[in-house]
Amino acid sequence: MEQATASESDTTGAEAHSNTLAPVIHTAIGKGKAVAAWRLPHTNEAHVAVSLQDSFTPTPPTLENSPFGFLFCPFQESEPAPNLFIKADLYISQATGKLTAAIDAPAPEVADFMQALELGSTTPQRSWHTSNAGVQQQSDLHFQDAVAAAVAAIKEEQMEKVVLSRNSILPLPLHLDLAAVFEQMCQKHSRAFVSVVSVPGVGTWAGASPEILVSINEQQVFHTVALAGTQPATESVADAIWRQKEIEEQAMVERYILLCFKSLRLREYTEIGPRTVVAGNLMHLRTDFKVDLKEVDFPSLGTDMLRLLHPTSAVCGLPKAPALQFILEHEGYDRSYYSGFLGPVNSKAGTHLFVNLRCMQLLKDKAIIYAGAGITAESDPVKEWMETQHKMVAMQRILQQF
Numbered sequence: 001m002e003q004a005t006a007s008e009s010d011t012t013g014a015e016a017h018s019n020t021l022a023p024v025i026h027t028a029i030g031k032g033k034a035v036a037a038w039r040l041p042h043t044n045e046a047h048v049a050v051s052l053q054d055s056f057t058p059t060p061p062t063l064e065n066s067p068f069g070f071l072f073c074p075f076q077e078s079e080p081a082p083n084l085f086i087k088a089d090l091y092i093s094q095a096t097g098k099l100t101a102a103i104d105a106p107a108p109e110v111a112d113f114m115q116a117l118e119l120g121s122t123t124p125q126r127s128w129h130t131s132n133a134g135v136q137q138q139s140d141l142h143f144q145d146a147v148a149a150a151v152a153a154i155k156e157e158q159m160e161k162v163v164l165s166r167n168s169i170l171p172l173p174l175h176l177d178l179a180a181v182f183e184q185m186c187q188k189h190s191r192a193f194v195s196v197v198s199v200p201g202v203g204t205w206a207g208a209s210p211e212i213l214v215s216i217n218e219q220q221v222f223h224t225v226a227l228a229g230t231q232p233a234t235e236s237v238a239d240a241i242w243r244q245k246e247i248e249e250q251a252m253v254e255r256y257i258l259l260c261f262k263s264l265r266l267r268e269y270t271e272i273g274p275r276t277v278v279a280g281n282l283m284h285l286r287t288d289f290k291v292d293l294k295e296v297d298f299p300s301l302g303t304d305m306l307r308l309l310h311p312t313s314a315v316c317g318l319p320k321a322p323a324l325q326f327i328l329e330h331e332g333y334d335r336s337y338y339s340g341f342l343g344p345v346n347s348k349a350g351t352h353l354f355v356n357l358r359c360m361q362l363l364k365d366k367a368i369i370y371a372g373a374g375i376t377a378e379s380d381p382v383k384e385w386m387e388t389q390h391k392m393v394a395m396q397r398i399l400q401q402f
């Protein structure tokens with residue numbers, strides 16, 4: 001039997017001609033397989049990976065020795081929301097338009113999939129894998145009360161910052177197609193990491209994230225960011241004026257990343273920023289941290305930083321333990337995969353994990369849109385609620401296209 005290896009180039013020549021990405025997504029769902037589609041920021045090339053395995057759970061997520069696939073992890077691991085790895089048994093990119101099978105992909109399943117693809121998909125609209133978990137939605141007042149409680153706890157010095165979130169449930173348009181949702185997001189969000197993930201028994205998520213968690217590109221450059229502070233986008237980023245509250249909020253995220261480097265005794269990094277960046281209808285403050293792994297001998301940096309960073313102070317808070325405790329006690333709903341992380345691992349372009357933000361979960365006839373806001377001593381409950389409204393606009397606009 002052939003061994004699984006850790007690179008996207010380990011593929012056999014199993015090809016189906018004239019494929020585009022949409023039929024591959026439809027066939028995967030029709031055949032009950034897990035599928036992920038993604039497009040990296042500032043690139044034109046979309047990718048789709050399909051797993052032909054029955055199990056998707058990695059324990060624990062390691063990056064360096066992983067085969068090529070797509071990692072999908074929740075905010076907090078639980079039975080309905082486990083860490084998932086969609087191994088790329090089948091892979092297609094827009095650049096080649098050819099579906100290829102990994103060298104260790106199960107041959108009968110590959111043949112079966114190719115045949116179904118040739119026959120053409122009859123997948124109806126609004127067809128994707130759905131989760132069995134119930135939907136919880138809190139009232140607007142619940143969110144605002146939680147913010148007020150967080151401000152009080154911060155003033156009592158129980159923590160410095162906590163990120164509180166909420167969800168909003170919308171009916172789904174009848175003519176919604178998952179591949180078309182992906183395409184719309186690619187068109188509308190060129191600066192974001194765009195993805196759709198659909199896993200049997202777990203459900204379907206779509207999003208356009210502005211936040212890199214851990215990325216190692218083909219030149220072996222490690223990259224992470226401190227992203228925080230939000231305001232509506234202005235004509236030009238040069239016009240952005242940031243309040244002290246946002247500057248401090250982002251500085252806390254930066255400080256936590258520096259602490260992670262320090263705990264790994266890593267001093268050879270570059271730091272650029274904070275700069276104003278645009279994310280859809282919004283702007284944020286971002287500092288970029290990079291490490292050249294060709295110059296620094298630290299082969300496990302990706303996995304080590306992932307373990308230390310998640311959940312970052314951009315989605316959890318500072319210090320991490322009391323902020324997490326506060327979230328679990330006060331948010332009043334399960335974040336599931338919102339504010340978890342996701343992305344391709346060991347692809348030709350490297351490993352690119354993003355925080356699952358500006359995202360939605362697709363149920364049979366509803367979408368759940370998620371958003372959060374960083375709470376500090378200066379936070380105002382109504383303004384923070386408005387900020388979450390602004391963050392939900394990205395996904396609302398995608399649904400309005402149908």
Ligand SMILES: C=C(O[C@H]1C=CC=C(C(=O)O)[C@@H]1O)C(=O)O
Nearest residue numbers: 228229230314357371372373374
């Ligand atoms: C938690 C979210 O955003 C984070 C990322 C950027 C800015 C944020 C903020 O200003 O609060 C959040 O920390 C979200 O989009 O749901």
